[in-house]
Amino acid sequence: MVNTEDFSKRLIQMMDYYEISAALLAEKIEVQRSSISHILSGRNKPSLDFVLKILKTFPEVELYWLLNGIGKFPKHSKIIESAPTLFSTVEKDITVKEIPKRIISQEKIEGDIERIVIFYKDGTFKNYNS
Incomplete structure (x- = not known):
């Protein structure tokens, strides 16, 4: 009930x-x-x-x-991230709230983006190449 x-x-x-x-x-x-x-x-x-x-x-x-009240809100998405070591991976829990809702700077950037690197506090990172 x-x-x-x-x-x-x-x-x-x-x-x-x-x-x-x-x-x-x-x-x-x-x-x-x-x-x-x-x-x-x-x-x-x-x-x-x-x-x-x-x-x-x-x-x-x-x-x-x-x-x-059993479980979590919001649901968490599990994403496997590359760790800085050669053969290990780290799982990170990412919630929808962690994704920025708006652009911080309205300044126009000239040129093509070559790569984006996201660094986490635990020393892991994710590299996105274009």
Whole structure:
């Protein structure tokens, strides 16, 4: 059984992560605004249809996390990175939030990019050649 109060807390956490309001959430998952309001206030429990619409619209949300708090939010993507040693690799957990949302500098760069190197604090790196 889903704890309505905890579900609404997780729903708020999800809305904060995506930086959307309750009205925008209702629009995105195609439900009435009052449905969101009633779930957030604890008046109504979420229906299966409501939960499925969230999962379909927001793929980073895990079912078990949303329903009972088990698991992680957002889902993590595992990426194998080359380590500086010859024969080893390091796994890194990357979340969607770690990817910059906007360009830091609007200054135009002239010329072609030859390569990009990303250095991690643990000494690993990833090399991208054009």
